[in-house]
Amino acid sequence: MTDDIIDVQAVRGLVETDPDTVLVDVRTPAEYESSHIAGAVNLPLQAVDRHLERIVSGVRGRMVLVCQSGNRARQCQDRLAAAGLRGAVVMSGGMNAWEAQGAPVVRGRQRWALERQVRLVAGSVVLVSVLASLLWPPAVAAAGIIGAGLTFAAVTDTCAMGMALARLPYNQPRNAVDVGASLDRLAVDR
Known part of the structure; x- marks a missing residue:
């Protein structure tokens, strides 16, 4: 250390x-x-x-x-x-x-940790957008947006989704x- x-x-x-x-x-x-x-x-x-x-x-x-x-x-x-x-x-x-x-x-x-909530929301949006793109191909763009957001979060060591989730009543x-x-x-x- x-x-x-x-x-x-x-x-x-x-x-x-x-x-x-x-x-x-x-x-x-x-x-x-x-x-x-x-x-x-x-x-x-x-x-x-x-x-x-x-x-x-x-x-x-x-x-x-x-x-x-x-x-x-x-x-x-x-x-x-x-x-x-x-x-x-x-x-x-x-x-x-x-x-x-x-x-x-x-x-x-007891609540889920904020990081776990981010993984649930991001993963769910990606999954739903990919499945929806089978019926409507432009829906895959949502997966790309989430991917870009996660990449930005990793590079900057910040997380807009986490900050937004922290404001929800469940997280108060x-x-x-x-x-x-x-x-x-x-x-x-x-």
């Missing part, structure tokens, strides 16, 4: 031995509500840009960034580093790795995340 990426065992060790370690979960509030690491602060990636100055100037202790697989956490790490905060590390494999190793989680209302938490309270928790001297 590099210095800016650490594995689940290292994170567990930090949480147990270093009271200044703060886990920042950058997933959507609904994903966080489904399952999260006890004590983790939910600060959705979408909120990071709006609060970069406060995060960079107020963080105390070691910051470990967590998402579902590690991709959004790396995006957050890049944004924080560009703003001047260089000490944040990413938990390799995210919550997928955490849960695969049997580490404890706090569970709430029962209680909205209080970004201000999350930011306050980051700045508390431990």
Whole structure:
């Protein structure tokens, strides 16, 4: 592992031995509500840009960034580093790795992970458009559009479909995340 990426065992060790370690979960509030690491602060990636100055100037202790697989956490790490905060590390494999190793989680209302929802919607549109093209050949264009969108998402490490799905009522938490309270928790001297 590099210095800016650490594995689940290292994170567990930090949480147990270093009271200044703060886990920042950058997933959507609904994903966080489904399952999260006890004590983790939910600060959705979408909120990071709006609060970069406060995060960079107020963080105390070691910051470990967590998402579902590690991709959004790396995006957050890049944004924080560009703003001047260089000490944040990413938990390799995210919550997928955490849960695969049997580490404890706090569970709430269960939902499919956003990445799984994107695969379902994209795959369904492609399948339906290909089948529809047997009757009406221009319908295959929808499959091409989805393919282009997925390619763009991979190249830019963003996902418009995921951002759209995150806004659906199904993906909204029962209680909205209080970004201000999350930011306050980051700045508390431990």
